[in-house]
Amino acid sequence: MTVLSGASAVPQERRLVTALPGPRSRKLMARKKNTVADGVATALPVFAARAGGGIVEDVDGNRLIDLGSGLGVTVVGNAAQAVVRRLTAQASSFTHTAFSVTPYEGYVEVAEALAELTPGEHAKKSALFNSGAEAVENAVKIARAYTKRQAVVVFDHGYHGRTNLTMALTAKNMPYKHGFGPFAPEVYRVPVAYGYRWPTGPQNAGPEAAAQAIDQISKQVGADNVAAIIIEPVLGEGGVIEPAKGFLPAIRRFATDHGIVFVADEIQSGFCRTGQWFACEDEGIVPDLITTAKGIAGGLPLAAVTGRAEIMDAAHAGGLGGTYGGNPVACAGALGAIETMKELDLNTRAKAIETTLKARLLALADKFDVIGDVRGRGAMIAVELVKDRETKEPDPRAASALSAACLQKGVLLLVTGTYGNVIRFLPPLVIGDDLLDESLDLLQEALEQLGCGTGETSPRREAS
Known part of the structure; x- marks a missing residue:
């Protein structure tokens, strides 16, 4: 596909060639343990080799869909021309x-x-x-x-x-x-x-x-x-x-x-x-x-x-x-x-990403009652996960499990929030629509596999 920022050295396709983390990432993590202070933690156990557009490629050759932008940094994508x-x-x-x-x-x-x-x-x-x-x-x-x-x-x-x-x-x-x-x-x-x-x-x-x-x-x-x-x-x-x-x-x-x-x-x-x-x-x-x-x-x-x-x-x-x-x-x-x-008029692009994300996430909230709220603007969107929609008790375990499950499918998602129960979507604004749609399909698969429950009898969640 065409990356908004122009040709990327990294193919814009998700690809999994090993289980995650792969063998080279595991070896590097062992080296990190020996030489890097434990206080410097990593949210995801894969080591990057290159990145561009909406993809991060790890040292084992896996290509992962990037919905984190390095904590919101790579707005214009990695290695923008x-x-x-x-x-x-x-x-x-x-x-x-x-x-x-x-x-x-x-x-x-x-x-x-x-x-x-x-x-x-x-x-x-x-x-x-x-x-x-x-x-x-x-x-x-x-x-x-x-x-x-x-x-x-x-x-x-x-x-x-x-x-x-x-x-x-x-x-x-x-x-x-x-x-x-x-x-x-x-x-x-x-x-x-x-x-x-x-x-x-x-x-x-x-x-x-x-x-x-x-x-x-x-x-x-x-x-x-x-x-x-x-x-x-x-x-x-x-x-x-x-x-x-x-x-x-x-x-x-x-x-x-x-x-x-x-x-x-x-x-x-x-x-x-x-x-x-x-x-x-x-x-x-x-x-x-x-x-x-x-x-x-x-x-x-x-x-x-x-x-x-x-x-x-x-x-x-x-x-x-x-x-x-x-x-x-x-x-x-x-x-x-x-x-x-x-x-590239990335303000307009951010609004288009919001339209896609909110439509899909609200549809998932109708199906999975673990999703208590969908909110945010532009390419800064989140879902808050709860144990019960009535009490709104935070569910940090579900957030951690969902992030881990998505990683196994090749999607990088970050957990945040005071209660540790929020999944945030911070994709590079140059991410392609196909990658965005694919990542949301995989998110739904992960929710289904985790047995997060249906919302058929629960009130629909409106976006904040």
Whole structure:
């Protein structure tokens, strides 16, 4: 088939030539056990050899359908032509000077692209880093410098990274925080509008959750003490939770009214993933600062904080940076990735993927009562698995079993969520329709083999 990004070195066909994991992957896993720290875990026990389009080929020659995009990174696919072309040219010129020592044009070009693409018509500036956690941590530094305040407000089910400060910002204990404290102070957590699990129903979640969050901030923290409110417009690691309508605008208004820097963490949801350049655009949210990483550079390590020029300039000279931040090769990758997103109109492609995924997953929810909810936007879709639709008791065992069963069929699927009971679909936006359809056929087979039950007497699940 034709890959959207052009010819791929990897044939766009699922192929299984060994049981999974194959013998070479098993040998490599044994070597990993001997030399790599146990804390560096892997979700799937297969070692990659090459990848492109919607396929990952392992070291044993198995070709697997990729519904994970390396944790949402390869929006434009692996080894996209424009990415490879630009980074190869840059690497042949120089690979590093440190922008803080001898600057280079690529860094400036990325900052210019971010100013163009991010929401809002105000003057913007950017600072580049290596990872999403670094971006979030620096957004906090910038907000504190600008407001002269200390408190930071985050939300239930949120994920913001693994550094000490971002562990404090992250909601989930295991595996991200357990045993690693004490954490940074002056971090406060408030409710989010998780429609599926909101006590009075999804129709009330937006206004009620916003009112509760604002009340807690006002009474327990004090609005005048808050430097920043940080939220993912779609909460990724928390379970692909799209806050109920009205929640984000209410929180944004509260931040504006009280001089609080509103930070949109778009590390997973940005760069066409949800069918818009950034997920906060869905309800017209214009953040003061926006953090990006993952899809920004076609697989190269790069992250950014972009925001209002007067806020970004609050940090003193030398207060932002890092040896590798905005590495020239990574910047070249970003320019190639953005070129690909524009050329292939990947926002439109993400919306088409959403149409396919939701239609098929809702049909499966009619048949299998383990599926409690279908939700998400664009190519950021999830199903939440439950033991009982009435109680909504999470079923993490079913999620793990389903992911493992799909792997045996040659489909890479990731488990997520605060309760470990959510299967998320984060395919590369260049995946072919045939691979997407085949993966959903195999998902149905896995559900049937696991005996997940029929939903013939259960109410139909509507997409969130």
